[in-house]
Amino acid sequence: MYLKDVETVFNRPQRNHDGGMRNEKLSVFAQSARPFGDPGRGESFSRNDMEVAHWFVLNNCDKIMAYLYEHEEMMKREHPSHLVAQKHHELFPQWFLDSVNKLKSSNSPTYSDELYNLAFGPIRAELFSGCNVNDVKFLGVARDDKLCTQNSGVRVPGGGESTDIDFYGKLTTVVQLLYKDRYQVIMFKCRWFDTNPNRPGSVKINHGLLSVNMNRTWYDDDPYILANMATQIVYLDDPKAGSGWNVVQKMDHRNVYAIPELDPTDNDVDNVADQCLESSMENDAETLRDTNSITIDLGDLPRYDVAVGPSNDDVVIEEAEEEEEEEDWEIESDDSDDNESYYSSDDE
Template sequence: MVGLSVFSQRVRPFSGKKYVMLDRKEVDKAHWYVLYNCDEVQPYLNEHEDELKQTSNANLYTRQEKEFPTWFEKRMTNMLESGLVDATDKLYCLACKPDVRVHTYTGCIVDGVRFHTKELDDHRTTQNSGVYVPGVFTGGSHDYYGVLLSVMKLTYLDMNQVFLFKCKWFNTDETSRDLNRRMIRHDYNLTSINTSSTWYEDEPFILSNEAQQVFYLDDDKLGSSWKVVQKIQLRHVWDVPKLEDEDVDEDCLDLVANDAYQQDEFNNIQWFVQEESLENPHLHRDDIEPEVIASNVVSNQWMEQGGLNDFMCDEIEEEDDIHDGDEEEAISTDEDSD
C-alpha cells in the first residue's frame, strides 16, 4: 500500500492562511469523519460494528463514533508491534489523532476547481463558495447544499495531511407533507432552497475532494431567502463513464483526448466525446461490437487522405506569396535608391 486515499488529495490552498488551535471536540469530530470516509479503513469499521452488534443494535452509528477511534488506534498499534503486513505506517499515522493545531485557509483549488469561503465571497463580485454533496443512504439518496465556511488542513504523524471543508448546510428536508413547509422546491428543471434554515450543524465537515461546486441565484418568485441552485459543467472537465464489459487502456484514452485537443488547436478540427451519443439511435449500433481506435490511427488515416498535406500546402503558398511580395518590394526599393 503506497498511500491512503485521504492522504492523496489534490488540493492547493492559496489565501488567508491562519494557524489556529481547535478544541478537542471539534478535532475529534473532524478525525471521525476522516476515518469513516477512508476506503482503507472500511474493513476495520465493519469489524468494529460486528463487535458492537454482539452487545446491542441500538444507536450503532453514535456508539461507533464514540468508541471506534480509540479501538482503531489500539488495533493498529498491536498489529504493528506484531509485525503484521496489513498494519502499514500510513494506517498507523491515520489511527493516531491529528494535531489540535491546524491551518485554515479562505480559498483553495481542488482538482482544478477554485473554492472560496463565504466570508471571502462577500467581498467579491464572483461566487465560489457554493458546495453540493450527493448523499446516499439505505433506501434512497439525498442531495446536500451549503456554503463553504473554512478550509482546514489536519496534520497527522509523519506530516501526513488531510484537507477538510467546514460547511454550513441548508435545510433541504422534503419529508413534510405540507408543500408550503418544505425547505426545497422543484419547479420543472429548477431547484430552489430556503437559505434561512440550516441543519447538521454538528456535522459540518466533508473531504475537500467530495465537494462539487454550485452557484446560488436569487429566486424572485419565492422570496428573498430563497435561492435557485445552478449546477454547472466546468470547462475542460468531462465525466466520461467507464465501460463495464471491456478493459480499456486508460493511457490510450488519455492519448486520444490529448491528441484531439492538439488537433483542435492546430487546424480547427473539433473532436467531441458525448455521453448523449450513446443514447442517439443514429449514432449508436447494437449489431456490432464497439472498437476503441487509437488517435495515431485516426491521424494517419486523415493524413493519408491529404487533409494535412492540403492544409500545409495552402499555408506554404500563402507564406510564399507574402515572401514574394516582400522580395519585390525590396528589389524596387533598391532600384529607386540606385
C-alpha cells in the same frame, strides 16, 4: 484534471527514486487539494471540532471499512440497540489504534505507517479561507461575499442512507488536519441547507429548477466533508419563491474536460479519435447553420455582415460581396499631362 501519462507537479517521480515499489498513501492522504489564504476573523477550531472532523475522515477511508464493520458488530453484541451508534462513535478511535498497534507488534503485512498515523489521529489543525481542488477554486463565504464572483457554493451527492438526496451548502472554512509524519487531510467546513424533501419548506422544484431555502440549515453538528468530495455550484436569487430562496445552478468549468481513457492496444483507437473529430466538426457546422446574419448598410462604404451566434460574447464581421460592379476610383483631370505624371514613376 490531470492526465495520468502527462508529468505534472503532482505525479512527477522523486529525484532520488530508485525504481522500487511505490508506497501508496491512503485515499484521505492523497487528495489533489491546495489550501490558501488566512481564515476570517473569529474562526476557531476546538477539540470537539477536531474529533468530529477526524470521525468523518475515519468513516470515509476505504482501507478501514473492515475495522469499522468489525467494531460496529461488536457494539451490537455488547450494548442495547439504542446505544450502538453512540458507543461505536465513542469507542472506535481508541479500539482502532489498539488494533493497529497489535499489527505493528506482530509484524503483520497489513500494517503501514499511513494506517498507524490515521489511527493515532490528528495532532493539530490549520484554517484557511480558500482551496484549489482539482483546478477548481473554492472560497469561504466570508471572503466570497466581498467579491462580484461566486466560489463558495458546494454540492455533495447523497451517501449512506440518503443516496437519493443531494446536499447543498456554502463553504465557510477550509481545514487542514495535520497528522504525524507530515501527513495531512484537507476538509471543508460547510453550512448545509435543509434539502430533505420530506420536510415542507426545505426545497422547491419549479419547471425542473431546484430552489433551496437558505434560512433553514441541516447537519449543524456534522459540517465537514473531504475537499475532493465537493462540486462547485452557483446560487441565484429566486424572487418568485420569496426571500431566502435560491435556485441551484450547476456549472461546467472552462478548460476542464472529461477526456475518456483509451486502451493503446485497441485497434479501434484511431477510429474513435476520428469519430470524435467528426462529431466536433458536425457540432461546429451546426452552430454555423444556426447563426443569423444582420446586414449593416454604411452608405458608400463597403457593406459587412455581422454574424450573431448563439452567444453574444463574440461578434464576427465578414465583408459582404458587392452586388454592383466596383466603381472606378481613378482620379480624373482635365489636364492629361498631369494624369500621366501622377501615375508615372520616372521623371522626364
